[in-house]
Amino acid sequence: MKLIDGKEASNAIRDKIKEEVAGLIDAGKRAPHLAAILVGEDPASQTYVANKEKSCQKVGITSTLYRLPAETTQDELLGVIDFINQDDEIDGVIVQLPLPDHIDKDTVIQAIHPSKDVDGFHPENVGKMVSGLPTYLPATPFGILMLLEHYKIETSGKSCAVLGRSNIVGTPMSLLLSRKADPGNCTVTTVHSRSQNIEQITAEADIVVAAFGQPHYLKADMVKDGAVVIDVGIHRVPSDKTKSGFRLIGDVDFDEVSKKASWITPVPGGVGPMTITGLLMNTMKAYRKEVYS
Ligand SMILES: NC(=O)c1ccc[n+]([C@@H]2O[C@H](COP(=O)([O-])OP(=O)(O)OC[C@H]3O[C@@H](n4cnc5c(N)ncnc54)[C@H](OP(=O)(O)O)[C@@H]3O)[C@@H](O)[C@H]2O)c1
Incomplete structure (x- = not known):
């Protein structure tokens, strides 16, 4: 198993943003x-x-x-x-x-x-995303695409199960992974509360993106050997092992699933930092007037 380290990837991207901003100030x-x-x-x-x-x-x-x-x-x-x-x-x-x-x-x-909508939630920007036009992608799916790119994880031709269909995570993630793009070109199944045979869908997927908002939902027997597992969930649960009295866990039972996965994101330190990096990237795009002149 290899860890998809969201902190490492996001530091690398943020260093570039920092350099660009310093250059602007110098100018x-x-x-x-x-x-x-x-x-x-x-x-x-x-x-x-x-x-x-x-x-x-x-x-x-x-x-x-x-x-x-x-x-x-x-x-x-x-x-x-x-x-x-x-x-x-x-x-x-x-x-x-x-x-x-x-x-x-x-x-x-x-x-x-729409030109200032750096969350990418405005219908005009959602429409641009669906049409494959330059836009502000919603920060979490954008962050996940950057993670896949950073770690050079192959997506083309892979089967992908996206767990969840919210407007901010599941639906844009499904769309973006099925686009003719790199990362992209996946065959995507979007899973939701009316889906049947969820365990079968996840067990057949090369890539699973878990965004149900259900703590430790995804167990080892629900994924295939060598799957890429992206955990979007964030849940605060009580813990007697930390000073704060709580710890963060995801939608994936990390200890179990990591034994079968080829790549996996931890919680914390996986998708979370990349979501903020997605927002910073969108803010830079807005500043550069890349989407709206
Ligand atoms: N890491 C980050 O930066 C980040 C960013 C955003 C969100 N999150 C976290 O990601 C999780 C998901 O967020 P969200 O806003 O997308 O959640 P949401 O709006 O609650 O959507 C959850 C989706 O999962 C489906 N679902 C939930 N439980 C299910 C079950 N047992 N079986 C089948 N389908 C189920 C729901 O189906 P229906 O549509 O049928 O109701 C819905 O589509 C949360 O834990 C949230 O805190 C993290």
């Missing part, structure tokens, strides 16, 4: 700028946003956090987005999900100007 230009909006005080969301801010700072990307109270109305949030849309010195904006129940997520996503 007297402004740094790329990412804005993040956080509504409410969900602890997991606060951690995710803090990690994104820290990662921006480390590569020299300016980050601004708009922290709004949980009772912010939808109109107030749309007002903040409009303000950011019009600020020429902000290249990209992300709205941390989930939003409070009284705010409609789709209305908010569609209010972001």
Whole structure:
């Protein structure tokens, strides 16, 4: 078994971003700028946003956090987005999900100007992705493609089971892996809660991407010898072995499955860091006006 080390891959990519940003500053230009909006005080969301801010700072990307109270109305949030849309010195904006129940997520996503939608969730950018046009790919599937590329893992002609069909992970991952591209050219089966014979589908797959959001769902008897296993899940579970009192586990039973896999991502340190790297890459694309001139 070989480990797909998301930290190593993401450090290599982030070093290049850092170098590019330093070059811009040396040339007297402004740094790329990412804005993040956080509504409410969900602890997991606060951690995710803090990690994104820290990662921006480390590569020299300016980050601004708009922290709004949980009772912010939808109109107030749309007002903040409009303000950011019009600020020429902000290249990209992300709205941390989930939003409070009284705010409609789709209305908010569609209010972001597509040129600043570095999460790649706006329907215009999703449409571009489906059409194979240059766009901002959603950060997690983008990060996974970069991992496969970094470790030169062959995908062409392989059978792939993508577990999950969410708009942010499973559906774009299925689409991207089936594209005529490298990485890509897989024969993909998208698996969801109405799928039959899931164990059979995963056991026949050369590549399994696990994004069900079910702790330790994928067991060794569900994968074939030599499979490539990508674990997207993140779950905080109690632990008496750590100082914090918890540890992170994924959708894959790593200890068991790693004995059969040819390549596997750990949790933490696999897909997680690459998701943030995907966001940084999209922010650079927005700054360079690569998608929208
Ligand atoms: N590492 C990262 O950076 C990163 C980024 C994003 C998400 N995540 C993690 O990845 C996981 C998935 O996230 P998500 O947002 O895609 O989740 P989600 O929106 O909850 O979607 C889960 C998908 O899995 C399917 N599913 C769940 N349990 C199933 C089961 N037992 N059998 C069959 N299908 C099942 C659901 O099917 P239906 O559609 O039929 O309901 C749904 O399509 C979570 O643990 C999340 O925390 C990690």
